Amino acid sequence: MDFRPAVESSAAGVARARHRRAAAVQRGTAGVRAVAEKLLVHGQEYLAVVKYSAPFAAEQLHSLTTSISRALQSLRRFSKELNKPRARWTKEGITP
Numbered sequence: 001m002d003f004r005p006a007v008e009s010s011a012a013g014v015a016r017a018r019h020r021r022a023a024a025v026q027r028g029t030a031g032v033r034a035v036a037e038k039l040l041v042h043g044q045e046y047l048a049v050v051k052y053s054a055p056f057a058a059e060q061l062h063s064l065t066t067s068i069s070r071a072l073q074s075l076r077r078f079s080k081e082l083n084k085p086r087a088r089w090t091k092e093g094i095t096p
Contacts, residue, residue: 033057 034051 031055 031054032051033054034049036047036049039046039048
């Protein structure tokens with residue numbers, strides 16, 4: 001991440017700065033993208049620039065969808081367990 005104070009305070013100025021930095025990153029390396037966002041850190045405004053490659057973004061998306069899939073499967077199992085006729089779940093038994 002590139003944390004530099006945002007020199008221009010207007011929205012249009014910040015957008016121009018984002019575009020210049022993103023264009024510079026994209027010209028330098030094929031398949032690399034950049035995202036810039038204004039952040040307030042300890043009372044000062046900074047422009048955070050993150051550059052990433054397409055394979056990295058795809059890997060992160062795959063990891064996220066895998067985690068969500070596992071969580072949903074666990075919820076399905078838990079739901080089936082709760083729906084069993086002899087299940088004796090109470091609020092006290094579920095919460096620690």
